[in-house]
Amino acid sequence: MRLSQYFLPLLKETPSEAQIVSHRYMLRAGMIKQQAAGIYSWLPLGLRALDNVEKIVADELEKAGCVRVLMPTLQPTELWKESGRYDALGKEMLRFKDRADRELLYSPTCEEMIIDIFRSYVKSYKALPLNLYQINWKFRDEVRPRFGVMRGREFLMKDGYSFHTTLDDAKREYSKMYDVYHNIFKRLGLTAIAVSADSGAIGGNLSHEFQVLAETGESQVYYDQRFDDIRDGKLSLSGEEMRGLYAAADELHVPEKCPIPKENLREARGIEVGHIFLLGRKYTDAMGIDVTGPEGAVRVEMGTYGIGVSRLVAAIIEASHDDNGIIWPESVAPFRVGLINLRPGDVNCEEACNLIYNTLTAKEVPILYDDTDERPGGKFASMDLIGTPWQIIVGPKGLERNVVELKSRKTGEKQEVSVESALAKLLG
Amino acid sequence: MRLSQYFLPLLKETPSEAQIVSHRYMLRAGMIKQQAAGIYSWLPLGLRALDNVEKIVADELEKAGCVRVLMPTLQPTELWKESGRYDALGKEMLRFKDRADRELLYSPTCEEMIIDIFRSYVKSYKALPLNLYQINWKFRDEVRPRFGVMRGREFLMKDGYSFHTTLDDAKREYSKMYDVYHNIFKRLGLTAIAVSADSGAIGGNLSHEFQVLAETGESQVYYDQRFDDIRDGKLSLSGEEMRGLYAAADELHVPEKCPIPKENLREARGIEVGHIFLLGRKYTDAMGIDVTGPEGAVRVEMGTYGIGVSRLVAAIIEASHDDNGIIWPESVAPFRVGLINLRPGDVNCEEACNLIYNTLTAKEVPILYDDTDERPGGKFASMDLIGTPWQIIVGPKGLERNVVELKSRKTGEKQEVSVESALAKLLG
Known part of the structure; x- marks a missing residue:
């Protein structure tokens, strides 16, 4: 969504x-x-x-x-x-x-x-x-x-x-x-x-x-x-x-x-x-x-x-x-994954986000894609509030190094991983 | 079920x-x-x-x-x-x-x-x-x-x-x-x-x-x-x-x-x-x-x-x-398949029915298995009444020839087929 x-x-x-x-x-x-x-x-x-x-x-x-x-x-x-x-x-x-x-x-x-x-x-x-x-x-x-x-x-x-x-x-x-x-x-x-x-x-x-x-x-x-x-x-x-x-x-x-x-x-x-x-x-x-x-x-x-x-x-x-x-258990979470695009309009960010969104959607992983113009701070706070177990944060600087951030809502732990690794982890 | x-x-x-x-x-x-x-x-x-x-x-x-x-x-x-x-x-x-x-x-x-x-x-x-x-x-x-x-x-x-x-x-x-x-x-x-x-x-x-x-x-x-x-x-x-x-x-x-x-x-x-x-x-x-x-x-x-x-x-x-x-369209049918065992207690019938039932259940095909002691005529009438789109009728005589009967509720057409063919047809 x-x-x-x-x-x-x-x-x-x-x-x-x-x-x-x-x-x-x-x-x-x-x-x-x-x-x-x-x-x-x-x-x-x-x-x-x-x-x-x-x-x-x-x-x-x-x-x-x-x-x-x-x-x-x-x-x-x-x-x-x-x-x-x-x-x-x-x-x-x-x-x-x-x-x-x-x-x-x-x-x-x-x-x-x-x-x-x-x-x-x-x-x-x-x-x-x-x-x-x-x-x-x-x-x-x-x-x-x-x-x-x-x-x-x-x-x-x-x-x-x-x-x-x-x-x-x-x-x-x-x-x-x-x-x-x-x-x-x-x-x-x-x-x-x-x-x-x-x-x-x-x-x-x-x-x-x-x-x-x-x-x-x-x-x-x-x-x-x-x-x-x-x-x-x-x-x-x-x-x-x-x-x-x-x-x-x-x-x-x-x-x-x-x-x-x-x-x-x-x-x-x-x-x-x-x-x-x-x-x-x-x-x-x-x-x-x-x-x-x-x-x-x-x-x-x-x-x-x-x-x-x-x-x-x-x-x-x-x-x-x-x-x-909220910190939803995976079994109950309204969305299992929250996808945050830090710079909507940026071609690389849009492309990476669309790939992640389409791949997970095709595999029926419930995902909420924040594609709005809200500022990053607001997006982070909203995603933490609604408590999706996983967040994928996509920004232009990370993409220059071919990484996105994968965050666990429960532990707060963040990892820099490739888009492919993030998808593999969530589909694994 | x-x-x-x-x-x-x-x-x-x-x-x-x-x-x-x-x-x-x-x-x-x-x-x-x-x-x-x-x-x-x-x-x-x-x-x-x-x-x-x-x-x-x-x-x-x-x-x-x-x-x-x-x-x-x-x-x-x-x-x-x-x-x-x-x-x-x-x-x-x-x-x-x-x-x-x-x-x-x-x-x-x-x-x-x-x-x-x-x-x-x-x-x-x-x-x-x-x-x-x-x-x-x-x-x-x-x-x-x-x-x-x-x-x-x-x-x-x-x-x-x-x-x-x-x-x-x-x-x-x-x-x-x-x-x-x-x-x-x-x-x-x-x-x-x-x-x-x-x-x-x-x-x-x-x-x-x-x-x-x-x-x-x-x-x-x-x-x-x-x-x-x-x-x-x-x-x-x-x-x-x-x-x-x-x-x-x-x-x-x-x-x-x-x-x-x-x-x-x-x-x-x-x-x-x-x-x-x-x-x-x-x-x-x-x-x-x-x-x-x-x-x-x-x-x-x-x-x-x-x-x-x-x-x-x-x-x-x-x-x-x-x-x-009732003749249910497949999309709405409470059960897509009705399985009729003509002789509960008969080893061959039980075995064939269990195979059909377990295979279709594992593939999430909704199936109602009439495993009761009701007489065949009653079982046929009940299955027609509730309108499962497909019926599989398993009897001892057919099994001697390695066949079961596959019936379309809509057309009334019956085919004698092997258990494997019946399953292939319903899973196809």
């Missing part, structure tokens, strides 16, 4: 309403625009990051055998009366009437509707286990939406639901999803700590929150120091071993009962980016969901698995930035 | 509420499920088709230099009061209050919000022209939602908006989008006729509707017979030549003033799948949108361009089906 033909509205000033770094950088980098309290437009750069997160989440789920569906944002309220949550959810659930005076709600989560789909079609135990998921916009009418998309009202969520004939099988799937979630967060460049948590309004027998550590996190978490070792690369554990490590959310951590010695316990702030629940029969009892088994009716056991997709974009920035801006 | 691990709830009976063929087949093929009047869940098979349509639409727009954004489904009503459409749109626009008693609406279209984004960031004529688009769910509270996703209330729409400093430049972009739309519909396997149309509630100076001909269409269209020749492959015209052909919607066709002789005029029913509008200054006057030009303020000229993405899935089925089910 050539910047001259793109829509990247960077802000010079730090918006005063933004209290946390991800919110500030998302506004300054032209990723989002607030349209109402907790309701955002995603501008081109932000949408590319959001899409990348969504694709990684979907890819790992598909590999794990989950099957994707899409439920509508608006739903009739009848299903929620059936499950008993129509009254339980209160004002966070946005309800209103359509022109025919029928009550609708904007989906805050979809247990009821997925069960409605399930019972319409699945009659036999032979179709189980089944794990269906969707990625779609939800609405929760928070009293105090804040921190940008970190705690928005309209937000993109992955919600998955599994169906089983036995509680043991539901537990097996729960453990599998626990591992899948770790894979997802790892691919997103994050270390998430799965803490035992209260299952709240969703309910069920067992639940884990996946917390990304960050000073601005809203949750207090307690965990085995070995999670730090895993993050720092000193330790590698299997899914089963990780599941054995102690970690608990604030409300479940009782110091006197903590099973690990105090010197091994760490305490930090976390951002909740995922939550898995072993539901058991909470909903299937309320809604009377059976399948026919080999010896008659079997009550269905369930699990449910959520990931905050739009929140993850902010969480990644909280976990990976410096004073100059 | 192995059918035994998929969620494909086919219906044996034709649902009585479905009046048109696309609605019947979408229900029978397990593509959608109604959740309320005009509100649908997209089941796995339907969602794959919807995604494919969306990708083609996005791909052609990106190639044409359009830049993607995403606006929220819920919007504050203030912007609509500014443009004057808060009152104009009536009950089709769903409005309600949040917990803080602020009025919100579910976006039926986004002229106001995209202008709000534009005016927040774009100050100079140098940033123009600019063409921004999104693909997102909209809601229109139709009095009589019907025909499945053809006329739903919650529907997926591509809406694009362009900004210009002169009306001439807006006209140039309008013509460009006219051609891009023809490319999009062609890639979707459709021939769309662009008819001069009334610009209705959107407004503006000039508009064209893109109509796909189908008996069940809700619009009456009049057009130059040469459109039929283009569809039948007898004639090939440039974008400019096509733009010169006569075609008009019912309300704009005046027989006495029709510029082409009666014998060249055709009359048919059409499904509206796209609509482009040369808006001019309708909205920018109402909302006072200027940019600074070389000689002072310039009022911005606009165009707007819509495509009914979810409706297109139904329109494609209306245009391409037979008595046995």
Whole structure:
């Protein structure tokens, strides 16, 4: 993409309403625009990051055998009366009437509707286990939406639901999803700590929150120091071993009962980016969901698995930035390469830039080419702000010596290399 | 995908509420499920088709230099009061209050919000022209939602908006989008006729509707017979030549003033799948949108361009089906290949099927492998119903002669070929 033909509205000033770094950088980098309290437009750069997160989440789920569906944002309220949550959810659930005076709600989560789909079609135990998921916009009418998309009202969520004939099988799937979630967060460049948590309004027998550590996190978490070792690369554990490590959310951590010695316990702030629940029969009892088994009716056991997709974009920035801006992990970066032409109009610079741009574009490497008349200092600052993992800086003096500058956003390291070497490195 | 691990709830009976063929087949093929009047869940098979349509639409727009954004489904009503459409749109626009008693609406279209984004960031004529688009769910509270996703209330729409400093430049972009739309519909396997149309509630100076001909269409269209020749492959015209052909919607066709002789005029029913509008200054006057030009303020000229993405899935089925089910164009097919194992459990059949399945999966050819215990007749009927363009039928008798059957869903033609030839043909 050539910047001259793109829509990247960077802000010079730090918006005063933004209290946390991800919110500030998302506004300054032209990723989002607030349209109402907790309701955002995603501008081109932000949408590319959001899409990348969504694709990684979907890819790992598909590999794990989950099957994707899409439920509508608006739903009739009848299903929620059936499950008993129509009254339980209160004002966070946005309800209103359509022109025919029928009550609708904007989906805050979809247990009821997925069960409605399930019972319409699945009659036999032979179709189980089944794990269906969707990625779609939800609405929760928070009293105090804040921190940008970190705690928005309209937000993109992955919600998955599994169906089983036995509680043991539901537990097996729960453990599998626990591992899948770790894979997802790892691919997103994050270390998430799965803490035992209260299952709240969703309910069920067992639940884990996946917390990304960050000073601005809203949750207090307690965990085995070995999670730090895993993050720092000193330790590698299997899914089963990780599941054995102690970690608990604030409300479940009782110091006197903590099973690990105090010197091994760490305490930090976390951002909740995922939550898995072993539901058991909470909903299937309320809604009377059976399948026919080999010896008659079997009550269905369930699990449910959520990931905050739009929140993850902010969480990644909280976990990976410096004073100059965002440092995207390569997997999520809206553009992997930023190409800076220091002297547009100069024949050699134009030629080298076009070669780099066309070569990488042909190989489908996402590249943003700053071909504008902005001064070099401004171009450097913008590229650092939007955080492309790699920068290629092309100037007339370097080209006289047949070199361009290749800069790693993460380390700040700059190398003078030939155009061919730069391309080889990025395509390697 | 192995059918035994998929969620494909086919219906044996034709649902009585479905009046048109696309609605019947979408229900029978397990593509959608109604959740309320005009509100649908997209089941796995339907969602794959919807995604494919969306990708083609996005791909052609990106190639044409359009830049993607995403606006929220819920919007504050203030912007609509500014443009004057808060009152104009009536009950089709769903409005309600949040917990803080602020009025919100579910976006039926986004002229106001995209202008709000534009005016927040774009100050100079140098940033123009600019063409921004999104693909997102909209809601229109139709009095009589019907025909499945053809006329739903919650529907997926591509809406694009362009900004210009002169009306001439807006006209140039309008013509460009006219051609891009023809490319999009062609890639979707459709021939769309662009008819001069009334610009209705959107407004503006000039508009064209893109109509796909189908008996069940809700619009009456009049057009130059040469459109039929283009569809039948007898004639090939440039974008400019096509733009010169006569075609008009019912309300704009005046027989006495029709510029082409009666014998060249055709009359048919059409499904509206796209609509482009040369808006001019309708909205920018109402909302006072200027940019600074070389000689002072310039009022911005606009165009707007819509495509009914979810409706297109139904329109494609209306245009391409037979008595046995859907006939997907390859570009849109949820699965390109259906693999039928006539005797699961037979070693040779399993081995051949696994080879075919693994080879095509490794090459990213979307394939649905019917590995279930269903009887052959049922498997044939199901595969015809869901309309995979190619079927590979593997049975023990054929394998004795080293052949499988390769069937084209469109022509019905069957060939006995070796596994290697079948693979070569599908990968070729």
